[in-house]
Amino acid sequence: MSLVGKKFPNIAVDAISEMGDNLKINIFEEAVNNNKKVLLFWYPKDFTFVCPTELHAFQAALGEFEKRNTIVIGASCDTNEVHFAWLNTPKNNGGIEGVTYPLLADTNRNLSSILGILDVETAGYNEETDSVLLEGSNVTYRATYLVDETGKIFHESVNDMPLGRNVNEYLRLIDAYTHVQTKGEVCPANWEEGKEAMTADRTGVASYLSVN
Numbered sequence: 001m002s003l004v005g006k007k008f009p010n011i012a013v014d015a016i017s018e019m020g021d022n023l024k025i026n027i028f029e030e031a032v033n034n035n036k037k038v039l040l041f042w043y044p045k046d047f048t049f050v051c052p053t054e055l056h057a058f059q060a061a062l063g064e065f066e067k068r069n070t071i072v073i074g075a076s077c078d079t080n081e082v083h084f085a086w087l088n089t090p091k092n093n094g095g096i097e098g099v100t101y102p103l104l105a106d107t108n109r110n111l112s113s114i115l116g117i118l119d120v121e122t123a124g125y126n127e128e129t130d131s132v133l134l135e136g137s138n139v140t141y142r143a144t145y146l147v148d149e150t151g152k153i154f155h156e157s158v159n160d161m162p163l164g165r166n167v168n169e170y171l172r173l174i175d176a177y178t179h180v181q182t183k184g185e186v187c188p189a190n191w192e193e194g195k196e197a198m199t200a201d202r203t204g205v206a207s208y209l210s211v212n
Helices: 027-034 050-060 062-067 080-087 110-115 167-183 202-211
Strands: 012-016 022-026 037-042 070-076 103-105 122-126 131-135 142-147 153-159
Touching: 012 080, 022 027, 027 037, 027 070, 027 142, 037 050, 037 167, 050 062, 050 070, 050 167, 062 070, 062 167, 080 103, 142 167, 153 167
Parallel strands: 037 070, 070 103
Antiparallel strands: 012 022, 012 103, 037 142, 122 131, 142 153
8 A cells, every 4th residue: 555645654763873873763753853855765684685785875875865955764674783783894795884874673573564565475373383474584675765844755666675776766756846845846757857847737738748
């Protein structure tokens, strides 16, 4: 079920800073209290393969997100201790040394369960052990959420495990949403900052299509 247009879940999650400080981060409050947009991206596991390429890609673009009044936060179901070990592993050894944004440690899977992004194929009750047994890795897919200054989700996307994200697309989406917020126009297909937008009416689309 899509969460676009709804408020981001108002719960705090364990997290860690680049310096190893244990934190509690509430994405909704980060957006509202700081009057900023938030990009929250989930990845499956620390010390894996596609994941470090994404974390470094978001780090490389961090200045661009900051220009757009946007906070970047990573997240997985790993513990703070594992996050910190990975933060102290050199890039040339598959680590994420140099990443400066915080990482959520959703070890109890409270937030990822609410968002519905865990890789759980089936859940069945076992009478003999009186327990629920899961099929699947029970870690998150590559889910991404863009949250505005009111705590509303204006974009969500979920990639399967092998598919890395295009960081520039999130910059484009933030630019487009900010244009809508400030100009009151809507952004057509393939819109980028500096290109023509249009009014959300029949005249607007006719005018736009006549020259594009």
